[in-house]
Amino acid sequence: MRAGMVRNVRSGEHLTTFVVSGVATVLITRLILSLSGYPQIGGKGLHIAHVLPGGLLMLIAISLLLGYVGPVVRPAAATIGGIGFGLFIDEVGKFVTSDNNYFYKPTAAIVYIVFVLIVLGFRFLATRRPIDPREELANVIDHAVEGVAGGLSHRRRAEASELLRTVSPEVQGRRETAELLAACPADEVELAAPVDAAWQALQRGFERLATHPKAPRIAVAVLAIQAVGELVIAAVLGNGLNHLPVLGVTAGSLLSATFTVRGALALRKGNRARAVRLFELAVLVSLLMTQVFQFAATQFAAAGGMLLDLVMLGLLRAERERMRVALDAAAKARAQGLPPSPEGPV
Structure with a gap:
């Protein structure tokens, strides 16, 4: 605070926009290049790599943040900056190999780890002390x-x-x-704020899905199937169970399965809050551990599992927020001497 470093209360939303834009850019870029036969822009000895437009987009994002004040510009800057960073990090294989190998096999794992470190580092800075x-x-x-x-x-x-x-x-x-x-x-x-509108629509969708009567059972089934499916995919595409990344996927899948079983037992006992927390831990283990090894084993074939993890995390956090609001409303009602709401937390 003495240094004037004031945190933005919406920083989490902007970081999510940046990361989602970046990851989506990497996946879309790889897909387009694969479908088009990896064409090269240039000729006569020149090759304009997509790291260059990526740098230009990051420059535009920085210019927006430096040139304008107020909250309106930040979602756009986060989106443009994320796309630019995605184009940049997609070519990391060229930067770490002596032969400029775009198809360097560990590229997918490196890209994934970079985004994970961005999220963890930013979260540490944003949450190491409460908002003043x-x-x-x-x-x-x-x-x-x-x-x-x-x-x-x-x-x-x-x-x-x-x-x-x-x-x-x-x-x-x-x-x-x-x-x-x-x-x-x-x-x-x-x-026009399409980014804000998209996030609000997504949040409403998560809230509707999280309150569906069959949502808990579906969550258990999805987490269990994913734990088994990730192991099978890694074993098939990762050259057998002796391969180190496959062993990492195995360890992460077993840990996620453990949290899932414990969450299912808590749900059966009626402790919904504990069940949601355990399911979140299962998803976070998958995102922060299993998927790292999965990307190393299967490269960008692991993108589907990552997207499923993100959807599950969004649903679980929407449910946790719903329960928090319900508990706050119940506490307020008790303070005012009112009967509890029939829509309180289950």
Whole structure:
């Protein structure tokens, strides 16, 4: 805080946008090149590698962040920067081999590990201490920056007001920030934000799926099938069970299966919160351990398992958030002397 390093409360969303854009770019680029026979742009001794447009897109993203203030530009910069980084990291095989080998076999594992380290490193920086109330207030002021210049829509004003309510009245500058926010003119015209709209639609979809009556049983079945399927795929495509990456997949699959069984038992006993947490651990082990070895064993054939893990993680976190909201509502009702809601957590 003394250094002025104020964290963005939406940093997790922006990082997710960056990583998803980057991973999708790598997979789409590999698919297009494979289908088109790996053409080369250039001629007469020249070859324009796609690392160059990747660098240009990262430059555009940096320019947007340096040239504009307020929260509007960040989703676009995260998307453009992610695409640029994806084009850059896709050619890592050329950078680490003496013969510039784009098809260097460990490339898939290297790319995956890089993205995992980005997520873990950023998460460490963002969560090593709780968000300070002054940081929350600074984020409200960030919304007000947008409002002072071009007005605030009802949706943007509601977002800023909700964040302001979490700031204690004792925090210096809160009253002035509330007055500044109220002084921002109304303007329902917003810059198109397809990234925000896509994430909101995805979140709504996860919430609907997570509340389906058969969701718990389907989650157990998917996690169990995936644990077995990953081992079979690695054994078939990874040159047998003596291959080191296959042994890593085996260890990760067994650990994920252990968490899945424990989660199923907790669910059977009616402890839904513990079951969700154990299922999350099963998915995280798959993402952070099993998939690393899977990419090393099968290269980009492991992308399907990674995408399934991400979908499962989204569903589980949507369910955990639903239970948290229900518990908060129940606690508030008890404080007010009201009967518990019939829609409380199961």
